[in-house]
Amino acid sequence: MSDNILNKLGGHQLSDDAIKSIIDEEIVSHKKEEAELPIIKLKLPPKEPVITIKKKKETKLEETTEEKVQIDFKPQEPIVELPPSIKLPDTMTTLEKLRAQYRYKRFGMPIKIIRKKPVVEKPLPDLKKQDLKKLKFLKFKKEFLGMELLLPAFIIFLIFSWLPIIKTFLISFTQFKTIDNSIYVGFSNFIRIFNDSKFWDALLHSFSLSLIVILIGTIIPLFLSLYIYEVKTGRGILKILYFLPFLIPSVPAAILWKWLYNQGFGLINYLISLLLPGKEIHIGWLTNPDLVLFSIAFVFIWKNIGWAILIYLAGLNNIPKVLFEDTALNGGGILTKIKHIILPAMIPIITIVVFIQLINSLQVFSEIYIMTNGGPEGASEVIATYIYKKAFFYMDIGYASGVAVFFLFILVSITLLRANLQSRRT
Amino acid sequence: MKKIVFLLFGLLLCNSLSASNVIELVVWNMPPDADELYKKIWDESTNNFQIKNPRIKIKGISREYKTQEFVSVMASGKGPDIVRIPIVALPSMSKYGFLLKLDEFTKKWIQKDYMPAIMWDSVNIDGNIYGIPYDSYFTTLFYRKDIFEKCGIKNAPNTWQDIIDISKKINSLMPEVKGIALPPDMFYFIDFIWQAGGDIYENRKINLNNVGVKKALNFWHNLKWKNKVMPPQNILDNYDVEQFFSAGKIAMMVGVAKRLPVMARRYGLDLKNVEIVPLPAGETGIKAWHVGGEAFIINAGITEEKKQAAWEYIKFILSPPYQLWKWMKMKELNMIIFPGDFSCATNLINMPEFSKVKDSLLYARSEPTFYKWNMIKEDFNKYVLEKIFITQNINLDELLYNFQKRIESEYYE
Numbered sequence: 001m002s003d004n005i006l007n008k009l010g011g012h013q014l015s016d017d018a019i020k021s022i023i024d025e026e027i028v029s030h031k032k033e034e035a036e037l038p039i040i041k042l043k044l045p046p047k048e049p050v051i052t053i054k055k056k057k058e059t060k061l062e063e064t065t066e067e068k069v070q071i072d073f074k075p076q077e078p079i080v081e082l083p084p085s086i087k088l089p090d091t092m093t094t095l096e097k098l099r100a101q102y103r104y105k106r107f108g109m110p111i112k113i114i115r116k117k118p119v120v121e122k123p124l125p126d127l128k129k130q131d132l133k134k135l136k137f138l139k140f141k142k143e144f145l146g147m148e149l150l151l152p153a154f155i156i157f158l159i160f161s162w163l164p165i166i167k168t169f170l171i172s173f174t175q176f177k178t179i180d181n182s183i184y185v186g187f188s189n190f191i192r193i194f195n196d197s198k199f200w201d202a203l204l205h206s207f208s209l210s211l212i213v214i215l216i217g218t219i220i221p222l223f224l225s226l227y228i229y230e231v232k233t234g235r236g237i238l239k240i241l242y243f244l245p246f247l248i249p250s251v252p253a254a255i256l257w258k259w260l261y262n263q264g265f266g267l268i269n270y271l272i273s274l275l276l277p278g279k280e281i282h283i284g285w286l287t288n289p290d291l292v293l294f295s296i297a298f299v300f301i302w303k304n305i306g307w308a309i310l311i312y313l314a315g316l317n318n319i320p321k322v323l324f325e326d327t328a329l330n331g332g333g334i335l336t337k338i339k340h341i342i343l344p345a346m347i348p349i350i351t352i353v354v355f356i357q358l359i360n361s362l363q364v365f366s367e368i369y370i371m372t373n374g375g376p377e378g379a380s381e382v383i384a385t386y387i388y389k390k391a392f393f394y395m396d397i398g399y400a401s402g403v404a405v406f407f408l409f410i411l412v413s414i415t416l417l418r419a420n421l422q423s424r425r426t
Numbered sequence: 427m428k429k430i431v432f433l434l435f436g437l438l439l440c441n442s443l444s445a446s447n448v449i450e451l452v453v454w455n456m457p458p459d460a461d462e463l464y465k466k467i468w469d470e471s472t473n474n475f476q477i478k479n480p481r482i483k484i485k486g487i488s489r490e491y492k493t494q495e496f497v498s499v500m501a502s503g504k505g506p507d508i509v510r511i512p513i514v515a516l517p518s519m520s521k522y523g524f525l526l527k528l529d530e531f532t533k534k535w536i537q538k539d540y541m542p543a544i545m546w547d548s549v550n551i552d553g554n555i556y557g558i559p560y561d562s563y564f565t566t567l568f569y570r571k572d573i574f575e576k577c578g579i580k581n582a583p584n585t586w587q588d589i590i591d592i593s594k595k596i597n598s599l600m601p602e603v604k605g606i607a608l609p610p611d612m613f614y615f616i617d618f619i620w621q622a623g624g625d626i627y628e629n630r631k632i633n634l635n636n637v638g639v640k641k642a643l644n645f646w647h648n649l650k651w652k653n654k655v656m657p658p659q660n661i662l663d664n665y666d667v668e669q670f671f672s673a674g675k676i677a678m679m680v681g682v683a684k685r686l687p688v689m690a691r692r693y694g695l696d697l698k699n700v701e702i703v704p705l706p707a708g709e710t711g712i713k714a715w716h717v718g719g720e721a722f723i724i725n726a727g728i729t730e731e732k733k734q735a736a737w738e739y740i741k742f743i744l745s746p747p748y749q750l751w752k753w754m755k756m757k758e759l760n761m762i763i764f765p766g767d768f769s770c771a772t773n774l775i776n777m778p779e780f781s782k783v784k785d786s787l788l789y790a791r792s793e794p795t796f797y798k799w800n801m802i803k804e805d806f807n808k809y810v811l812e813k814i815f816i817t818q819n820i821n822l823d824e825l826l827y828n829f830q831k832r833i834e835s836e837y838y839e
Contacts, residue, residue, distance in 0.1 A: 067816030179501050263659040265675075280658070287660035287816065374810045376661050392494040394801050395518055 037412040040159040189402030212297035213361040225312035243306030249317035257299045261285035289379035317347035355418040449735045456486030475746030482735045508736045510720040513548045517797040520556040526724040529556045531737045537771040548792035563682040563766040564786045565715045572699045573677040582703040593655035605655035606678040607667045610805040610811030614680045617715045618642035621708030626795035627758045635830035647814045655754040672804040683764040746772045798837045
């Protein structure tokens with residue numbers, strides 16, 4: 001009823017008398033809609049549903065004992081059917097029908113059938129033309145207020161995010177003879193990708209880097225976040241310490257690590273040589289093709305460990321503490337907590353971290369560009385650096401755009417996969 | 427009131443008319459404020475030019491050539507009118523239509539014949555002139571006088587063997603100092619190919635699978651693995667080498683004189699301790715090094731009027747009176763003068779400061795002006811030079827054969 005009144009009012013500024021008259025009319029129009037049915041009492045109320053708890057055999061674990069209970073739910077006895085004289089109208093929802101049936105059988109309450117009458121539009125009280133215009137404007141403003149507010153941000157988003165993507169997509173079908181003379185080449189840039197061994201090498205390096213980042217960059221932050229979650233004093237300081245590298249811009253961070261990794265005079269090799277006295281240590285962290293991806297992955301993990309910890313901590317804080325307390329009371333240790341409480345509860349969070357790490361590590365550019373520029377022997381050439389070099393060094397802009405579009409499809413597929421997994425879980 | 431409006435309108439009209447007569451030229455490479463002395467010279471020279479050419483106004487922008495920036499800004503149509511770019515970048519930039527052909531201007535240029543042929547060769551791409559050399563630098567050998575003196579070495583190395591012998595002597599007397607460091611960069615390696623009697627560019631085709639390249643590659647590989655006169659790092663970039671030289675961790679390096687003030691400013695190199703000498707000759711006694719530097723280019727996308735004004739500016743900067751004024755000004759400001767700092771289109775090469783490198787032009791060569799050369803260079807650095815510094819046991823014949831095969835399939839088919 002209130003909805004009808006609101007519809008009639010339409011959010012307009014009406015006088016008190018006008019509102020009162022509309023409400024009165026509504027009340028009167030609904031009075032005769034209810035039909036009373038005869039009261040029929042049942043012989044006996046149905047029995048309460050019986051719940052029995054069966055204890056299973058106690059199984060002893062290494063340290064703890066767990067009680068597993070099984071609940072046998074006996075269905076309620078069949079409900080007495082309604083007398084044939086009572087027919088529930090189709091306009092009632094299933095829930096309403098069930099409720100009415102239950103009330104009738106349990107308490108002998110009458111079944112009220114509410115017949116919905118088509119709502120007759122009442123003419124609006126006389127309003128001046130000016131007021132009507134004002135009302136229309138207000139209605140329009142109310143409906144489009146959100147759009148007004150969103151429009152500037154949407155335009156900026158369109159110009160700076162979508163326009164370059166569309167432009168890149170268009171360029172990927174062209175080949176540049178000179179900068180202002182490009183020819184349409186159809187799908188040849190995309191076909192070329194399949195015969196370009198350098199592209200596949202770069203893609204392999206990108207995924208190898210991502211694999212290292214995912215394997216290490218997902219597990220270490222999880223354990224660190226567990227540690228921070230458990231620690232009682234200095235939790236805030238620990239969070240800041242771990243988050244600090246994330247705040248350092250990529251370029252200075254890469255320069256810093258380049259020096260730490262320096263083969264001849266780097267701090268890391270120096271520290272290792274302290275552990276092995278009498279030996280000169282010159283490990284080529286960035287100059288050994290077998291090591292370089294691990295070295296770069298480590299920098300990436302170091303830089304991104306902070307936010308991963310924060311996400312994990314948010315997930316841990318959402319787990320009800322009572323579960324931990326129960327486990328502790330039952331003698332469960334940390335391993336039990338991790339296996340039976342933390343891991344099952346954290347799987348959605350871990351999935352998110354895995355996918356974010358995957359997408360971020362596939363896009364890594366500045367660290368590699370500064371530390372190795374794709375070397376040694378192209379062992380750290382990843383897709384981002386490959387696209388950059390093709391576009392600005394080899395001046396093959398059409399093909400570079402083709403590679404970028406191809407890579408975009410890979411990233412979009414990964415994102416869709418993540419969304420699909422998440423929706424399935426929910 | 428009407429009078430005031432008419433007066434204002436008239437003033438605006440006059441202003442717009444006078445403004446339309448002035449041609450504004452956007453010029454990159456203005457020294458940053460931090461380089462006070464160079465900035466001072468720039469400001470004064472710009473003022474002098476504007477006094478002589480009242481219709482032309484110079485708008486200086488403190489920005490150096492960087493490939494990505496340059497390509498982006500030129501592609502957007504908002505590129506500078508005049509800029510100095512490395513000579514080696516000319517082939518690819520001209521290929522993409524950024525650079526104006528300057529043949530029409532240079533034909534009538536009175537200083538044209540002063541410029542050595544080798545300098546014209548380096549800016550001549552497929553028979554057209556795309557740049558005017560601004561300065562001319564040769565790859566040279568720098569050595570640390572203090573280290574040489576400590577080790578009792580009196581003469582600079584003249585041959586490849588001298589480099590090995592001197593380096594070994596230094597390392598035996600000063601174990602923390604290595605003889606020489608070489609970055610895996612074709613920019614330096616190409617000199618060694620020429621010194622070994624090889625060449626790489628014939629009939630518009632790059633051939634890197636020849637005896638000269640193999641000899642040079644073998645020499646570099648031996649410096650690292652057999653003679654062990656290089657630092658322990660497998661791969662060093664140019665900045666690493668400059669830093670090691672400045673810190674006295676290596677006694678010699680190959681470089682261009684232009685980098686020395688940067689090294690002094692950045693890494694605290696004491697320039698009194700540095701001597702510049704021509705590169706040592708190869709096994710067969712061939713002296714060779716390559717000429718580099720920057721060239722003025724004019725944006726191909728500007729109006730005819732601006733192109734003419736841009737040419738006037740270039741002519742002014744490269745004119746003998748201006749070059750002489752600059753030399754005097756640098757002396758007055760006690761600035762360090764390096765050979766190559768002045769245009770080779772003037773007679774300043776006869777100045778006493780340049781006596782040591784005066785004959786360098788005789789042995790200088792220019793890099794190929796093939797537009798894919800930069801890409802091949804990058805690949806050679808990555809797949810050949812880095813490889814010989816990483817791998818001790820390597821078959822150089824096989825390496826060069828495979829590389830040649832790779833570039834032929836990628837760049838010629």
